[in-house]
Amino acid sequence: MKRRSWLGQLGLVLPFLIPVVLFSVIPLLRGIYLGFTDYRFGFEMRFNGLENYRYMLTDSYFWSSFRVGAIWTIGTTLGQVVLGLGLAQLLNADLFGQRLARILVLVPWAMPPVIRGLMWNMVFLPDTSGPLNYLLMQAGMISQPINWLNSVAWALPSIILVGIWGGLPQSAIVLLAGLQTIPKELYEAASLDGAGVLGQFRYVTLPSLKPIITSIVSLRFMWNFNAFGLVWTLTQGGPGGRTRLPMLFAYEEGFRYGNAGYAAALGNVMVLVVSLLVVLYLRKELKESEA
Amino acid sequence: MSSRWSIRTGLLLALVLVLGLTSLGYAEPVTLRFVSLAWQEQSVAANLAIVEEWNKLNPDIQVEYVQGSWDSIHDYMVTSFETRDVPDIFHYESAQIIDFSQRGYLTDLSPLIPEEMKADIFDGAWQSVSNEEGQIFGIPFLWESLIVLYNKDILEEAGIELPTSDNPWTWDDLRRVAKELTKDFDGDGEIDQWGAAIPLRAPVNRIMNLTLGYGGGYFQKVDGKHQIRVGLAEKALLQIIMDMIYVDKTAYPGAVGLSGTAVLPAFYEGDYALIPGIGVWARQQIVENAPADFRWGVLPPIKGVSQAQGANPQTLSIPKDSKHAEEAMEFIKFFLTKENMAKLALGDWMFPTRESALALPEFQTDEAGWKVSSETVQHLVMGPWQDSPAYAEWKDRVATPVLQELFSNQITVEEAAQRMEEEGQRILRRYQ
Numbered sequence: 219m220k221r222r223s224w225l226g227q228l229g230l231v232l233p234f235l236i237p238v239v240l241f242s243v244i245p246l247l248r249g250i251y252l253g254f255t256d257y258r259f260g261f262e263m264r265f266n267g268l269e270n271y272r273y274m275l276t277d278s279y280f281w282s283s284f285r286v287g288a289i290w291t292i293g294t295t296l297g298q299v300v301l302g303l304g305l306a307q308l309l310n311a312d313l314f315g316q317r318l319a320r321i322l323v324l325v326p327w328a329m330p331p332v333i334r335g336l337m338w339n340m341v342f343l344p345d346t347s348g349p350l351n352y353l354l355m356q357a358g359m360i361s362q363p364i365n366w367l368n369s370v371a372w373a374l375p376s377i378i379l380v381g382i383w384g385g386l387p388q389s390a391i392v393l394l395a396g397l398q399t400i401p402k403e404l405y406e407a408a409s410l411d412g413a414g415v416l417g418q419f420r421y422v423t424l425p426s427l428k429p430i431i432t433s434i435v436s437l438r439f440m441w442n443f444n445a446f447g448l449v450w451t452l453t454q455g456g457p458g459g460r461t462r463l464p465m466l467f468a469y470e471e472g473f474r475y476g477n478a479g480y481a482a483a484l485g486n487v488m489v490l491v492v493s494l495l496v497v498l499y500l501r502k503e504l505k506e507s508e509a
Numbered sequence: 510m511s512s513r514w515s516i517r518t519g520l521l522l523a524l525v526l527v528l529g530l531t532s533l534g535y536a537e538p539v540t541l542r543f544v545s546l547a548w549q550e551q552s553v554a555a556n557l558a559i560v561e562e563w564n565k566l567n568p569d570i571q572v573e574y575v576q577g578s579w580d581s582i583h584d585y586m587v588t589s590f591e592t593r594d595v596p597d598i599f600h601y602e603s604a605q606i607i608d609f610s611q612r613g614y615l616t617d618l619s620p621l622i623p624e625e626m627k628a629d630i631f632d633g634a635w636q637s638v639s640n641e642e643g644q645i646f647g648i649p650f651l652w653e654s655l656i657v658l659y660n661k662d663i664l665e666e667a668g669i670e671l672p673t674s675d676n677p678w679t680w681d682d683l684r685r686v687a688k689e690l691t692k693d694f695d696g697d698g699e700i701d702q703w704g705a706a707i708p709l710r711a712p713v714n715r716i717m718n719l720t721l722g723y724g725g726g727y728f729q730k731v732d733g734k735h736q737i738r739v740g741l742a743e744k745a746l747l748q749i750i751m752d753m754i755y756v757d758k759t760a761y762p763g764a765v766g767l768s769g770t771a772v773l774p775a776f777y778e779g780d781y782a783l784i785p786g787i788g789v790w791a792r793q794q795i796v797e798n799a800p801a802d803f804r805w806g807v808l809p810p811i812k813g814v815s816q817a818q819g820a821n822p823q824t825l826s827i828p829k830d831s832k833h834a835e836e837a838m839e840f841i842k843f844f845l846t847k848e849n850m851a852k853l854a855l856g857d858w859m860f861p862t863r864e865s866a867l868a869l870p871e872f873q874t875d876e877a878g879w880k881v882s883s884e885t886v887q888h889l890v891m892g893p894w895q896d897s898p899a900y901a902e903w904k905d906r907v908a909t910p911v912l913q914e915l916f917s918n919q920i921t922v923e924e925a926a927q928r929m930e931e932e933g934q935r936i937l938r939r940y941q
Contacts, residue, residue: 259587260612273939279906344766365766368710458910473584475902476612477939 252482259476270483280484282459283467287443290378290463294442297382299435302389303427309390310397320394327387335451338380342366342452367453373460377452384448385441389434396430397423432503436496443492464488538569539833541840542596544577544585546823549793552856559849563840570836572598590614595828597837603637603649604821607896610646616827617644621838626845626863634822634862637891647824650845651859654818654885655718655786656878657683657811658795661804663690663702663782674884677809677816680723680749683785687759690782703781704759707750708772712912713904714821715786717892720746723813727908727929728894734941735897737933739926746813747915747922755918765916770794777803785811789882793858796877807878810885818885819892822862860886899933899940907932 253270257263274280309320326334341350344365351363366376404422413421424431446465449455455462455470462470464484472481547556553576560574575596577585582601586609589595609615622645627635634649657678664671669686672678678686687704694701709715717727725742728735753760761781764772769787776784777799784791795805810816825844827837843849847866854861854872860883861867872883894900907929915925 258612259591260609260614368766456909458913459906470905473587474905476587476608 249482250486252479253486254483255479257479257482259478263479266479270480271487273480274483274487279459279462280464280467283462283464286374286460286462287464289374290381290445290449290461291439291443293378294381294385294445295435295438297378298385298389298438298442299393299431301382302386302393302434303431305386305390306393306397307423309394320391323390324387326384327391329384331384331445331447332451334380334384335448338383339367339452342376344368368457370457370460373453373457377449377461380448380452381442381445385438389438392434393427393430396427400426428503428507432500432507436500439499440492440496443488538571539836541570541572541598541833541837542575543572543840544575544582544596544599546577546579546582546600547853547856548578549857552853555849555852555856559844559852563843567839570833570839572840586614590828590830593830595830597831597833598825598827598841600823600825601647602821602823603634603647603891604895604900606638606647606824606826607640608898608901609826610640610644611896611898614829615646616829616831616834617646618648618827618838619643619645621835622648623842626842629847629863629865631862631864631886631889633820633886633889633891637820637822637895638824640896647826648841648845649822649824649862650850651854651857652820652822652862652886652889653789653859654820654882654889655715655810656789656882656885657808658776658784658787658791658878659806659808660776660779660782661806663779667782671806672808674809674881677812679812680746683783683811684749684753684757684759687753687783688757691757691759700758702779703761705753705783705785706761706764706767706772706776706781707753707785708767708769708787709750709765709912709916710768710771711909712916713908714819716746716912717894717908718819718821719786719811719813721817721819721890721892722810722815722888724815726893728892728897728900730893735899735937737903737930737937739930742813744922744926747912747925751915751918751922754916773798776805783808789860789885790858792877792882805878807881809881810888816885816888817890818888819895820889821892821895823859897937897940899937902939903933903936907936 252263254265254267255263256266256269305323309316309323313319329337340348342348343351344363344367346352346355346363348363348366350366351360354360355363364372366372400423404426405418408418408422444465445463446469449461449463450466450469453461455466465488468481468484468488471477471484543560545553545556547553557574560572564571577600582599583605586599586601590609590612606615619639626648630649634652635645638647638649639645659671667690669689672682683705690702690704691700692702693699720726720743723742723746725740725746727737727739727743729738730736750760754762754765761775764781769791772784772787773791773794775781777795792807795803799805810818825841827834827841831837845863847861847863847869850861850863851866851869851871854866860872866872867883867886871879873880897903911920911925911928911932914920915922920928
């Protein structure tokens with residue numbers, strides 16, 4: 219009797235499982251396997267064990283791209299969450315035009331990354347026709363126009379700025395939702411106990427938002443680490459690899475140089491690294507909240 | 510229950526019938542997919558006109574025009590090859606064609622090319638699409654060279670004697686002339702007119718192509734294996750450019766971060782007298798964008814030990830997985846007759862690879878510097894890096910950043926040479 223109902227359930231689930239297995243599980247497994255072969259487009263595929271990973275250890279371009287990826291991921295995640303918290307506070311305060319502001323804040327989120335990239339390409343135009351250069355020169359902050367996206371010093375900070383701008387709305391909206399769940403009585407009690415604005419933020423807002431901050435940090439971390447379209451449209455990884463995020467690096471290996479096996483190995487390593495970091499972070503946060 | 514079954518069987522029967530009939534009965538007209546990379550208005554129009562004419566003349570072999578783009582063609586073709594869903598004819602460039610052929614993606618066209626076409630197209634162009642066994646993987650049809658643009662008013666006023674195709678300037682001549690032409694008119698210590706501007710934002714192709722004239726080549730084959738050598742010849746060219754920018758201060762240093770297109774507007778303003786090593790396509794930009802009273806001309810390429818330059822012609826190729834290679838070749842023959850090739854070349858302001866087409870009066874007039882430009886075709890050869898599978902990676906990861914650092918004066922020529930060689934050898938090992 220029990221067995222039959224199990225089969226019956228399987229029958230119900232099966233139609234939904236088939237596409238998942240076909241289009242998700244099989245390609246995923248194949249991708250993982252490719253990372254253990256020497257496959258180059260057009261050539262024979264041979265299993266080569268850990269050879270790709272051994273090469274990766276000596277591949278200085280990979281390491282420098284990983285460093286770029288680390289700066290980018292931490293920079294954008296931090297910016298998105300910290301500024302997002304500020305923005306959420308602002309939107310939560312009973313200010314004039316609050317409804318409109320809440321809608322407008324969503325605009326960058328509604329744009330696909332490639333469109334964001336194209337738009338910021340114009341903002342960053344290298345000569346005085348670029349709005350950013352024009353404004354900064356008018357304000358007397360710079361004397362010469364800066365070639366933002368092609369300068370060794372400015373390219374990475376520039377794309378991080380765009381990355382923060384693009385991810386800000388989502389962080390802000392999620393944090394705003396969190397803010398609205400904090401009971402007003404807590405603030406009243408805190409102010410009765412003599413807490414000022416900063417004190418209330420420190421002892422009421424932050425602890426109440428903790429689970430939400432934890433989840434938004436881990437989500438944004440994964441998304442930012444895997445960013446591709448935005449940076450690709452802005453710099454293609456240039457100048458001289460200064461903005462070559464790990465994803466761009468893997469893409470170049472696969473599509474430009476045809477080293478599919480190595481590109482897949484890079485993918486394996488990246489998934490591993492990101493999951494490891496996220497698990498460690500979540501464990502630490504959860505432990506703290508239990509304590 | 511039974512009625513559902515009968516509907517299904519009926520449908521199935523109908524399907525079998527239809528499939529059977531089509532495979533037995535009519536010989537379907539063949540449809541060829543043609544991916545073109547034409548992007549300038551004029552050349553897209555020329556492409557479409559030729560395809561339309563062919564379709565009218567050949568009802569059995571219809572060509573479907575697919576608009577491709579230079580930005581995405583590489584991904585597009587790699588994906589097509591790997592999934593075996595290929596276009597029958599595609600437009601690309603020789604540097605990539607050799608790489609594709611080494612991966613076994615392309616049809617060897619050598620048995621399909623008519624004698625007439627083989628003889629008419631320049632040897633330098635054939636070289637760049639052939640391997641050592643004499644197989645040919647693409648038909649080269651458009652190519653370009655690097656020329657020198659000059660401001661007529663400035664050079665006439667300074668009384669500079671102009672070089673000719675028979676008696677070109679050497680790099681030392683260029684250096685001397687640039688000194689003469691660099692001026693600080695108002696004596697405020699800032700230069701108002703630079704002798705030259707060399708656009709070096711994406712420096713690798715330009716430097717590689719010019720280095721051949723110095724007798725260099727960066728890549729060489731020893732015992733059938735590629736090696737990277739940055740020797741005296743390669744360093745000499747880098748050194749003279751560095752000297753002009755930072756020692757003589759006769760080449761505009763701002764051009765280091767500019768592309769070929771971006772360097773032009775200030776040229777119209779007379780900010781510099783010469784632009785050495787710019788592609789022939791730049792003439793179109795000048796004709797369309799320069800002020801009407803701007804007087805300019807074209808000088809022959811600068812000579813090192815020769816005027817040789819690397820050629821990277823645009824090509825048409827047929828993937829190995831195409832089911833209609835012969836029909837596709839028929840279309841290519843029609844697409845690249847003398848007259849059609851001339852039309853395509855004019856549309857892109859490039860040269861046709863057919864000698865007979867280049868001899869047409871359109872390419873030999875003094876207007877817009879066509880004659881001097883066309884004469885450079887004799888110097889075009891295949892660069893020794895073109896058949897190295899490691900070139901793309903070496904170019905992106907090593908040569909581009911190293912040359913950019915060099916030209917912004919952060920490292921010396923010696924350091925640049927050493928890095929290009931050492932890091933290059935490591936990349937080469939991956940592909941051998």
